[in-house]
Structures are given as structure tokens and as C-alpha cells.
Amino acid sequence: MSMNFLRLIGIVALTALTQGARAELKWEQTSVDLQPALGDKQAVAHFKYENVGKTPVHFTSVHASCGCTTAQTQNEQVAPGEKGEITATFNIGGRTGTQVKTVTVQTDDPDPAHSTIVLTLKAVITPLLEIQPALVYWQNGEEPKPKIITAKANKAAAIKKLDVASSTPDFTAKVDAGSAPNEFKISVQPRDTAKAAYATLSIKPDSPVNTGNMFAVAARVMPPAPTAATTSTPATKSTLSTIRRDLATPAATAASPSQ
């Protein structure tokens, strides 16, 4: 192996070591996995750091990827040897499933490779209830048969019953046990389907872990489908009048059974 090649390896290794020594803010972890408890409204991640360099570091900007996340630094300046943390608070709202939010931190570190750090918060949000579908509807004039909404409760929530209330008397809702454990069937029925109607069905789970969380779905009787006469332009109305006149003749009636 030639001396030149060994020199090359030496230079690469030295460069890597030098780069490592220049990093001043050392992060304990830049990615945090959270498992918020059922019914939690927020998930909080702590990103700890230490200034291992010889000069102070200033935070120039701390920016969260989404309006649902706020990030706070303890101090704007971190002295050599000082430790601290950035707290990222993720407001869960109505979100479910795996949520990944990032916080981009910028410092005055002259090395561009270290001046921007992306902190990642991953939260897996388990819903108290999984409701499907969130909308039941009937076409105008459709037979007012009950339609079923299924609510699957999280096992850990130990939900004994669901209270369902309709915002209007146009619909009734009845709750029964579902075919599987922790499952409920909500049977929704309109009083009639002759006229358009809308109701919000508020679903309140009776659970020891539920801190006032309410769920809501919608029930509707759709308005009558727009007829040609109601949506027509003056020109179309005139055409319709012609058709109606034509219908007076037996030949036209036979040719247009749908009219």
C-alpha cells in the first residue's frame, strides 16, 4: 500500500475528528417518541443539550413545523459547560394515530453543519373511540330505515356505555352492544325523509379515563334533488315550456314517458 494512500486516509480521519471537536451544542437526543395516555390533551417532549464548546451559543430561532406545536428554550444564550433543554408541546386536539412534528432550531454556530438542528417529536395517539361512519344520510323520500354507526372503544378506556343525544328531534338514536367486545352499535333513524333535516349526534363515553371528551357525528336527510325547472336558465325554461306543449300531443307523450 502506497504512502500516498495512507496519507489520504490520515487526512480523512483528521478532518472527521476536527469536525467533531467543533460541535459545541451536544444534544442528548434529537428524536423523542411519546405515548400520550388516553384522553391526554398534550404531549410534551424535552430535548436536552449541553454546550461542550469553549464559547457561548445563542439560539437565533426555534420554529415548530405546525401550529399545533410550540417550542420553548430555557435561555437564549448557553454558556460553555451549561446544560438546558428545549421543551416542545404538542397540542393533540382531535388528532389520532402516529403524529410526527419537528422543531427546527438555529444557533449562531459558525459551522453551517451544526447551526441548524431538527428535533423530532413522534407521538402515537390512541383514540378513546373509533367511530364509523361519521355521517349517515338518507336521500329525500328514501324509506326512513335505521342506519348503523359503529363505535369501537379502546379496551383500556373501559367504556361501559355510550350516551348519544341528537341536537334535533328529527332523528332518534339508540345504542346497543356490538358484535365484538368493546363495540357499540348506534342505530340512527329519521322521523321522516320528506323534508331536509340535519342533526349533530353527540356521543359521550362513560369511561373513568374520559376527561369530558365528546365525539360528534352527523345525520342528514338530503334536500330534494334539484329539478330541471328549479335550476334552469330562462332559455331552458322556454325549452321546457315547448316540451310541455308538445306533450299535449299523443305522439310526444309516447316519445317522452319520463316526462
Next chain:
Amino acid sequence: MKVSAVRQALLLIALALVPAIGEAIYFRNKVSWQAPIPASELVTVAQAQSWGDNVIWVDARPSEEFDRDHIPGAISLNEDRWNELLPQFLGQWSPERKVVVYCSAQSCNASREVAKRLRDEAQLKNVFVLDGGWEGWLKNKR
């Protein structure tokens, strides 16, 4: 000479593999969570505008941003207030109209999340994501 060059190349590849494997292990939890939106679920501003009154615009941005400005006629539906806003939206939905969801930028994830939940939870069809989002709409308006 030739054998020596091959040997050196192999050694360099082996050296490069060491940090690559280390990085793969260290960043194993930092994979991208955003699969690209299928083209069939994306619409351009021009396409959506061509549907005229046959569109329900859904604004997936935070309520404060919606209050500041939004596409005329748009309905606010964001995940911060999902349980509260979803029934309001469903009260205005109609099966004949296409739903176009937008958020603040092309890279924003809120619109795709809202669109997905409308398809999965409310079982709605014809739900699309606006390519370019709110900024795209503003640009097209000018």
C-alpha cells in the same frame, strides 16, 4: 498496478460503508413519514376552479389563519377542533359536489390528513387535495 488500484477501490468502498451503516442505524427512526400524495388525489387550482360551484372548499389550516383569510365559501375543518368542526362540515356537504382540501403550503401535511380522515371516517368519495395549497390559490388569483 491494476490489481493495486482495484484493491484500493475496494478498501475505499469498505471505509465508506462503515459510516453509512452507522448512519442507517442511528437514523433508523428518522425515515420520512410522508409518502407522496397519489396523483389521482391531487388537483390543481385551475382544475378545481373549472368545477365551479360543484366544489366544496375545505380549509385545513388552524382557525386563526382561516379567520384571517380563506378561499371564498370555504369551510374550516382542522384537526385541532376536529370533533367540533366535522359535524358542521358534514351539515353542508352534498354527494354531488367534489371536496377540495387545502392547507398553507405544498409541503403542508394537514390537508392530506384531513382528506384521508374524510375518506376513512366519514366515508366520503371525491375528496381531493389542492396542489400548492393556499399559496398556490393566491398565486393563481393574481
